[in-house]
Amino acid sequence: MSEATAKTTEAKAGAAFEPRIAAFVCNWCTYTGADLAGTSRIQMAPNVRVVRLPCTGRIDPMFIIKAFERGADGVIVSGCHPGDCHYSAGNYHARRRFAIFREIMSFIGIDPNRITFSWVSASEGRKWGDVVDETVSRIRGLGPFAGYKNLVEKTHAGA
Amino acid sequence: MSRIGVFVCHCGENIGRTVDVARVAEAMRGLPGVAHAVDYKYMCSDPGQAMIKQAIAEKQLTGVVVAACSPHMHEKTFRRAAAGGGINPFLCEMANVREHCSWIHEDREKATEKAIDITRMIVEKVKRNAPLTTIRIPVERRALVIGGGIAGIQAALDIADGGREVVLVEKEPSIGGHMSQLSETFPTLDCSQCILTPRMVEVFQHPRIKLLTYSEVESVEGYIGNFKVKIRKKARSIDESKCNGCGECQKTCPNRRIPSEFDQGLGKRTAIYVPFPQAVPNLPVIDREKCSYFRGKAKGSKKEVCGKCRAACGRGAILFDQEDSFVEEKVGAIVVATGYRLYEIGKEQDSELLKGYGEYGYGTIPDVIDGLQFERLASASGPTSGAIQRPSDGKVPKRIVFLQCIGSRDPAKGIEYCSKICCMYVAKHTMLYRHKVHDGQATVFYMDIRANGKGYDEFVRRAIEEDGARYVRGRVSRMYRDGDVIKVLGYDTVNGTPLSIDADMVVLATAMRPQPGIQGLAQKLSVSYDKHGFINEAHPKLRPVETNTAGVYVAGACQSPRDIPDSVAMASAAASKVLGLFSNEELEREPTVAVVNADLCTGCFHCERVCAYGAITRKEIRDRNGNLVKVVADVNKGVCQGCGTCQATCPSKSLELAGFTDDQIYAAINAFAEL
Numbered sequence: 001m002s003e004a005t006a007k008t009t010e011a012k013a014g015a016a017f018e019p020r021i022a023a024f025v026c027n028w029c030t031y032t033g034a035d036l037a038g039t040s041r042i043q044m045a046p047n048v049r050v051v052r053l054p055c056t057g058r059i060d061p062m063f064i065i066k067a068f069e070r071g072a073d074g075v076i077v078s079g080c081h082p083g084d085c086h087y088s089a090g091n092y093h094a095r096r097r098f099a100i101f102r103e104i105m106s107f108i109g110i111d112p113n114r115i116t117f118s119w120v121s122a123s124e125g126r127k128w129g130d131v132v133d134e135t136v137s138r139i140r141g142l143g144p145f146a147g148y149k150n151l152v153e154k155t156h157a158g159a
Numbered sequence: 160m161s162r163i164g165v166f167v168c169h170c171g172e173n174i175g176r177t178v179d180v181a182r183v184a185e186a187m188r189g190l191p192g193v194a195h196a197v198d199y200k201y202m203c204s205d206p207g208q209a210m211i212k213q214a215i216a217e218k219q220l221t222g223v224v225v226a227a228c229s230p231h232m233h234e235k236t237f238r239r240a241a242a243g244g245g246i247n248p249f250l251c252e253m254a255n256v257r258e259h260c261s262w263i264h265e266d267r268e269k270a271t272e273k274a275i276d277i278t279r280m281i282v283e284k285v286k287r288n289a290p291l292t293t294i295r296i297p298v299e300r301r302a303l304v305i306g307g308g309i310a311g312i313q314a315a316l317d318i319a320d321g322g323r324e325v326v327l328v329e330k331e332p333s334i335g336g337h338m339s340q341l342s343e344t345f346p347t348l349d350c351s352q353c354i355l356t357p358r359m360v361e362v363f364q365h366p367r368i369k370l371l372t373y374s375e376v377e378s379v380e381g382y383i384g385n386f387k388v389k390i391r392k393k394a395r396s397i398d399e400s401k402c403n404g405c406g407e408c409q410k411t412c413p414n415r416r417i418p419s420e421f422d423q424g425l426g427k428r429t430a431i432y433v434p435f436p437q438a439v440p441n442l443p444v445i446d447r448e449k450c451s452y453f454r455g456k457a458k459g460s461k462k463e464v465c466g467k468c469r470a471a472c473g474r475g476a477i478l479f480d481q482e483d484s485f486v487e488e489k490v491g492a493i494v495v496a497t498g499y500r501l502y503e504i505g506k507e508q509d510s511e512l513l514k515g516y517g518e519y520g521y522g523t524i525p526d527v528i529d530g531l532q533f534e535r536l537a538s539a540s541g542p543t544s545g546a547i548q549r550p551s552d553g554k555v556p557k558r559i560v561f562l563q564c565i566g567s568r569d570p571a572k573g574i575e576y577c578s579k580i581c582c583m584y585v586a587k588h589t590m591l592y593r594h595k596v597h598d599g600q601a602t603v604f605y606m607d608i609r610a611n612g613k614g615y616d617e618f619v620r621r622a623i624e625e626d627g628a629r630y631v632r633g634r635v636s637r638m639y640r641d642g643d644v645i646k647v648l649g650y651d652t653v654n655g656t657p658l659s660i661d662a663d664m665v666v667l668a669t670a671m672r673p674q675p676g677i678q679g680l681a682q683k684l685s686v687s688y689d690k691h692g693f694i695n696e697a698h699p700k701l702r703p704v705e706t707n708t709a710g711v712y713v714a715g716a717c718q719s720p721r722d723i724p725d726s727v728a729m730a731s732a733a734a735s736k737v738l739g740l741f742s743n744e745e746l747e748r749e750p751t752v753a754v755v756n757a758d759l760c761t762g763c764f765h766c767e768r769v770c771a772y773g774a775i776t777r778k779e780i781r782d783r784n785g786n787l788v789k790v791v792a793d794v795n796k797g798v799c800q801g802c803g804t805c806q807a808t809c810p811s812k813s814l815e816l817a818g819f820t821d822d823q824i825y826a827a828i829n830a831f832a833e834l
Contacts, residue, residue, distance in 0.1 A: 022831055035229045038258025046269040049276050049831050050259055052230075053819055054751070057769070058803030066825055070832030087802035088687060088707045089771040097807070129263070149832075 019073035019139040021048045023132075024063055026056045026091070029080035029121045036125030044129040045136040048076065055079065057090025061101040064115065065108070068148045074114045074139035076131065081119040091119075109147055114139060161286040162194035164220040165278060166211055168202035168227035170257055175200075177261040179271040183226060186275045192286050194218050202227050208240040215244030222246070222285040226254040226278040247290030249750070249818065254281040276831065283830035287823045291750035296797045298384035299491040300741040303328065305376055305680070306496035308336020310715025310726040312358050314494045317734030319367040323741050326488050327362065328390055329372045333438035334359050336498055340421060340531060342538035342545070344723060345587040346618035352437060352540065359439040369488075373444055377485065379683045382774075382798040383710030384491045384746050394481040396431075396445035401476035404441035408468035408477060409433070417449050419542075423532040425550060426542030431468045431477075436540065445477075452479060492710050492737040493684065495694055496730060497677055499716035501529055502566035502574070502670040515572035516565060518637050519667065525551040526645060527638065527665045529565075530584055537591045547595050549664045556599065556663030559592055560647050561585045562635050563605040566670030574670050574691065579720040581668035582609050586619045588666060589628035602629045602660055604649055612724065631658065638665060671720040684711050685773045693719050704733040708772065709800075712736050751818035752799035753806060759813030760791035766805035766814055767792060774798035775805060 025031050031052050037044065053059055056079030064075050077098065085091040098117055105112045116135045120128045165187040169175035180198040187196040195218045201207050202225055214220060223246070225237045230253040238248035256274040264270040300323050304315045307329030315327045327334070338344075339359075341351035362368050377389040412429035419428040421435045428434075430450040433443050445468075447453040455464030469477040504521040521527045526549045528536075535541040536548065549556045563585055567578040582605070589601040608630075610616040622628045635649040647660040673692040681688045686706040687695040694713045697705040704712050712733035715726035740746070753766075757780060767775040778793035792814070794805075803816040812821065 020832070022828065031229075032231065035231060035255075035258040038229070038262040041262055043265060044263050046260075046264045046266065046273050049273070049280065050255075051280070051824065051827050051831075053803065053824070054816070055802040055804060058807050058816060058819060060807045060821070063824060063828060066828045067831065070829055072832065087771055087800055087804070089769075090802045090804045093769050093804050093808070 017140060017144055019047050019136060019144070020071060021074040021076060021135060021139060022067040022072045023048050023050045023076035023078065024053060024056075024059045025050055025076070025120075026058075026079035026086070027052055027054050028086035029084065029119070030078040030128065032122035033120040033124045033128045036122065037128045038125075040125045042125055042129040044132045047136045048132050055085065055087050055090035056094035057085075057087065059094060059097075061097065064101070065110075065148070068110060068114075068145060069152050071146075071149050073142070073145045074116070074135055076116045076118065076135055078116075078118045078120045078128075078131065081121055084121060111142065111145075113142060114145060161192035161222055162218060162220050163192055163222040163224060163282055163285060164211070164214045164218060165193060165196040165224045165226065165282060166202050166207075166214075167196070167198040167256075167278070168207070168225065169198065169200045170227060170261075171201065174227070174257050174261040174274075177264060177267055177270045178256060178274045179267065182271055183256070183274050183278055187278060187282065190279065190282060193282060194220060203233050203236055208236070208243070211237070211240045212244035215241065215246055220244075220246065221250065222288060223251040224254055224278060224281050224285050225251070226256045226274065226281075228253070228257040229255045229259070249291040250285065250288050252281050252285050252288065254278040280827040280830040283826040284823045287820070287826050289817065291817055294748040294750050294752070294796050296384050296746040296748060298741060298744060298746050299386075299489045300324075300744075301326065301488070301490045302492045302494060302737050302741075303376075303386070303388055303488060303490040304494045304496060306336070306498055306715070306717070307331070307334030307362075307370075307372065308496060308498045308715065308726075309338040309355065309358075309723055310498065310721075310730040311336070311494070311496035312355075312362055313727045313730035314496060314714050314734045314737075315362055315368050316358065316365065317731050318494075318737050319365050321734065321738040321741075322367075323738065324367045324369070326369045326371065326388075326390075326490065328374050328376060329370075330375045331434065332373045332395070332442070332444040333434045333440070334362060334370070334372060335435075335437075335439065337531070338723060339435065339437070340423070340538070341534050342541070342591060343587065345583045346612070346614040348587070348590070350539075352538075356437050356439075359437070363439045370440070371486065372440060374486075376680060376683060379493070382795060383708075384740070385797060386490050386493060386710065388488045388490060388493075390486045390488060392484045392486060394447075394483050395442065396447070396478055396481050397442055398476045398478050398481075399440075399442060401474045402442050402472075403474065404433070404443075405473075406433070406443075407471045407473065408443060411467040411471040413465065413467065414449055414451060417446065422535045422542050423529070425528075425532055425535050445479075492712065492740050494712045494714055494730070494733045494737065495680070495684065495686070495706075495717055496714045496726075496733075497674045497680065497717040499671045499720070500674055501531055502672055504529070504565065504667060504669060515569070516667075519562070519565075519635070519665070520638055520640070521667060524638070524640050524645060524665075525549075526556070526663065527667065529667050529669045530581070530588070533588050533666045534584075537588070537595070545595070547592055547599075554663070555596055557596065558660070558662050558664075559589075559599065559601050560635075560645075560660055560662040560665045561588060561601065561603045561668060562665065563603065563668045564670075565667040568606060574672075576691065576720065577609060578668075578671040579609070580671065580722045583612075583615055583618065583722065585666075585668050586610070586622040586628070589622045590626045593626040593628070600627075600629065602631060602662075604631050604633055604635050606632070606634070612722065633658070671716060673717055677717060684708060686711050686713075693717065704729055704736060709798075710740065748796070749801065751801040751816065752796050753794045753801070753803065753814050753816050755792050755794055756813040756815070757791045757793075759811050761811045761813070762790045762792070763810060764792060765808045765810065769804050769808045771802070771804070772798050772800055774800070
């Protein structure tokens, strides 16, 4: 176990559980919506770390699995509303991809409730705050997710 | 080993108040690969940028991370600063610790922790950034305009007057479009032809406009700045260089009773014909389906059945054996202005839902006509020389009923949208009618009056108050012929009473629909269209004349129902976009496009199927003897918009989106959980 992960475990054991959440968002709608939340000073839970991508079409489901493997307790995927994609159809491809991914999540050992899929447009700063807060409180209720991380650590210990 | 410089901004108090900026810089200093980390009050100020430039030189930085505001705000500023310091601008990125952190959190401890995370994630990403070079594409500074109606004419003239060459393609034998069919135009009652014909002639005579009538776009290849367009010139059966438009051929043609398209079937034409007297170019065309010569040949008769026009032509300009020819044009931009057609009541349509209004008897009752037919009746150049006469017996109708919203705003008939022009042209028709038949009564059945242009509502009021049009709010359920009159059965929804009106003639204000074949054209241009077939603009408010395909613009009624002023305004807007594009010899593009690793590509072409831009092409890989080894995907950098959908779809991971590679994203995810 690395020093860094030891610290996390300690911190988690000491204080109340603070979920760590990764958000994969598109540059044009949700990222800009999150910017608007900032300029509007909309307060929200500080647990989410945003990864900016050009389009939800770029989001590989492996990113989500990787985030869980690295210790995320929850994931948000958010982009432009259907019909509003900057690239005209990227979000439709993403929607289809995640409809299938959602089906296989339980099978691969992830509670589907740990992932939020949402559409947040560039003008929906308030909605972004709500998505963040709602996801954080839901994940808080579900507790920490260590299944994937433990698996990886065990594999590394055995190797 | 990377040598990343991290520059943490206070943004005055905006970041510094909630985030312990010094601690963020301190935390970065301990990271492997970070050679320099400082904080400063205003990174975006001149001294702030100078700090970055100086540090790049002094510390031999290989990458720069600026932890400050949103990249949407200042990424360009800092990339320029990085370039000024001597490194590739794409080795500089921003960590958004203002909009995504200090402004949305109050807890200083938690906000600082988050700012450290955000910055570290970007540091890890930048370590894997590759230098990128802005893509430069040469621009062919000529434009293609598709459609020779008023929108196409305006766009072509504006571009040509702006100093660039234009190819104008029109599928009909003459330019002019629907506007040339109109009698007068609302709200000024200008004579339509009087204001249009000079513009048509101007197009014809313009040294920078190449006019191709009776022609259609066959195929389009390429991308913004570099389109290759193949145009089919349909056989007119005329030698254009010899014909002088004298009209002798038409006089001899024995087929004289063919319904004229220009007169909406109310007038007749010959098989060799000029669509209307002011046609541009003034050249006839042979309608091969109606011409005796061609019909005889089609039936296999060995002797020539006709050929009178050829005999009559003193210049030997009639060419019966002419075939379709093709022209190839290289252009840098395309304006689509294919216009509209009217909802064809009771006729064979392209959708089951659109076969509505059998109850109105259009097609069986000869005195039930549509709006464009009324225009021809009212027009001085029309079949009755401007006299309002009913088609069945030529009598002057004393009672006319106009029905608005035929097909428009009627989801049950397949069209939900408002056709925009009908309220106005019906008001105009009632006026034109009263100006010619002083004792006539015009009754209008309407749902709402939508007269929202300059001087429009006043115009409708004038029709009602000065010219005595009777407006009835309600719909008509049925019409039938009773001897000489048409019985119109409707319902007045204001008074709540059923209504039966005897009419001599009924005019249906039918919906505007896009031209047939628009879907095929849209696919050739890879632009999208809505469920009604209208071309989609890139953004309804901010990019109304652009399409989602770079370099393809849209004007007029092919985008949605438009009246003449709107079409002209759109056409000029599209032309200014084209001239803007042509203001440089080269086009600059962001280099964040997809790149294929041909060694890994298995040639499954899933990427080709998901690409909304048609940017993926197929490339043959051959060995040194020229034998085909495999076919792989290739990205056209000019077309790729950098969405990355292809990369997420690629099963062999052989596509990488520059700036957002898997390596970069996974590094950021890894950094996310390092704490």
